[in-house]
Amino acid sequence: MTKKILLSVFLLPAVMTFAQQYGGMWIPTELNEKEMKDLGMKISAKDIFNPQKPSIKDAVVQFNGGCTAEIISPKGLLLTNHHCGYGQIQAHSTVENDLLSNGFWAKNMTGELSNPGLTVDFIVDIKEVTPQILQGTDNLQEPELSKQIAKNIEIYKNAQKTEPYQSISVKSMYYGNKFYAYTIETFKDIRLVGAPPQSIGKFGSDTDNWVWPRHTGDFSMFRIYADKNNKPAEYSKDNVPYVPKHYLPVSIKDKNENDFTFVFGFPGRTTEYLPAIAVEKIMTEIDPARIAVRDVALKTLDEKMRTDAATRIQYASKYASVANYWKKWIGEVEGLKKSNAVQKKVMYEGTLAAKNPEIKSTIDQINRLYAEQAPYALNNAYYSETVRNAETLMLANLYYGYITAVEAGRADEKSTAAFKNRLTSFYKDYNAELDAKVTAKLLALYANKTAPQFLPAGFDQYKNEAENIKTLEDISKNSVITGRSEVN
Incomplete structure (x- = not known):
């Protein structure tokens, strides 16, 4: 070999x-x-x-x-x-x-x-800036710690001399124990x-x-x-x-x-150092929830794309984007099960705990905290994937954000232009009727899979997929937001 x-x-x-x-x-x-x-x-x-x-x-x-x-x-x-x-x-x-x-x-x-x-971004230089970024953070707890770090990052970035085509990006490494400043040139x-x-x-x-x-x-x-x-x-x-x-x-x-x-x-991130309980939750709860949402979205998109050439081209990039991590999560679950990853991590943690009683106490506390936050993490998986894959909800958030900025007096010429450009790009590859079907199905899945304490009052009305489709298609036909109705 x-x-x-x-x-x-x-x-x-x-x-x-x-x-x-x-x-x-x-x-x-x-x-x-x-x-x-x-x-x-x-x-x-x-x-x-x-x-x-x-x-x-x-x-x-x-x-x-x-x-x-x-x-x-x-x-x-x-x-x-x-x-x-x-x-x-x-x-x-x-x-x-x-x-x-x-x-x-x-x-x-x-x-x-x-x-x-x-x-296209070039990395011109990398400098460790940990002392500057952690200055004044001794003994601070959240959320004050994050606020001070964010403040220090802005102070550091503003003090750097750059060309108009350059920018400074400060990133944390080693889970916030070190910070690095990247000088970037953008073409x-x-x-x-x-x-x-x-x-x-x-x-x-x-x-x-x-x-x-x-x-x-x-x-x-x-x-x-x-x-x-x-x-x-x-x-x-x-x-x-x-x-x-x-x-x-x-x-x-x-x-x-x-x-x-x-x-x-340029990869994304690694979760190699997660504790055993976190890996177990990903394998048995988080990834299956994400997969379930994208299963519905992909199947609905595919049914339309296979029968209509214009939609196939219009949604090709979106479909590929949704399918990318859907397949990744499927493989992740399969790989974790096949490799017996959770049990191996449990054994490793047991070895560490046997060497030091303080480590056992830390691991016990981690397990307790992960167990406590598990329902919230599961809800977040369903919620974030539903919002991400239902274009109606994405549009609603986009419009809501801009309207809020206007009402608060924060919408200047630059942000308005950015908002218009975002809409132009979005509507170029958008099918309101197809979106209504996807959103209706995802709302039903979310309503049926989510624990009652996480649902808004009256959200039970969205448990029926067929009723959702009828309601959303009726709304879509008369909506300026979906582009199926026009304002004079």
């Missing part, structure tokens, strides 16, 4: 990371260089992350606020996953020109497609260069998602554009391809057994 060594090196994780022998997760400025070299790394840590000269960090970027992407040419050509560029591919697709199904390749740079709102002119048909880019679809090995051509290509001075700029026909400080040459060399490997990018 081929032995592969994987070292994960993360830029912006909200995670707790400890150096581990034979692999691990590190902030790029704190790499375990000796261990990495012992495992076969030929370059230095400075070749990976160096704020003073070009390094690998100048070729690894954050795509659209979430995904990892890599610059692979001296003209700003960028490679990322197909699902990461899926929303942009969908936005350029129509029934007549279905780029999702047919794929897209620009014949030359003039044929590359612009994507308003799409961004806003990002153009679609190419993507395979989804029969290649999404081969296996939800069945293979979160599963290894994958057999899909999961990639899409974009290009970063800059102004004539190679600096970030808003979209302009006069912009030119960005010249990166460093790019990654593509290698076609064979990989050999025991080759050294590390991964450099």
